[in-house]
Amino acid sequence: EPEVTQTPSHQVTQMGQEVILRCVPISNHLYFYWYRQILGQKVEFLVSFYNNEISEKSEIFDDQFSVERPDGSNFTLKIRSTKLEDSAMYFCASSEGDRTYEQYFGPGTRLTVT
């Protein structure tokens, strides 16, 4: 069964450093998403991406964040200058279509900022 994959599974970085989290969505899916879950808190939407552009973003997704689909398979989330409060589990998701389609989640990348 096709699945969303994410690398790395765990990333440790120092405050102020740039990190890139990688995702490979399901191959025939057209919509891509990033969510995060701070430990003990709810899953929060960051951004959705369709047709090579951001279609929706939350207030969390500020200028420090960017997304890119550099080739036909990868979808990346970049945090330019990490802060301690960026420590969280980051989930990538993809869906075949918009609104009425379920989003399939990857296993997540745990980001630890020290």
Place this chain on the structure above:
Amino acid sequence: DQQVKQNSPSLSVQEGRISILNCDYTNSMFDYFLWYKKYPAEGPTFLISISSIKDKNEDGRFTVFLNKSAKHLSLHIVPSQPGDSAVYFCAARANTGNQFYFGTGTSLTVIP
């Protein structure tokens, strides 16, 4: 911002009995609701969904009920099995976009 609430952080149920997980929401623009199941060290896995034009959707042992007037939905699992032990998230989407708003989750433990 607590648009989706799951007021019970945990629930324990005996194997074979019914598990009922509850979710409340505040945004009347929500028109699509989903339940996700999450095991430790894994991403959320889609379980079942319901559109606001329905009040019930059933898939095997899982049934979701939607009460729009009360802004409440529930997930029934019957009979419960030990493999159902996981964290269950309720999620909702408004008719204006694609993002999901998640609840804080309910940790279900099914006791053999």
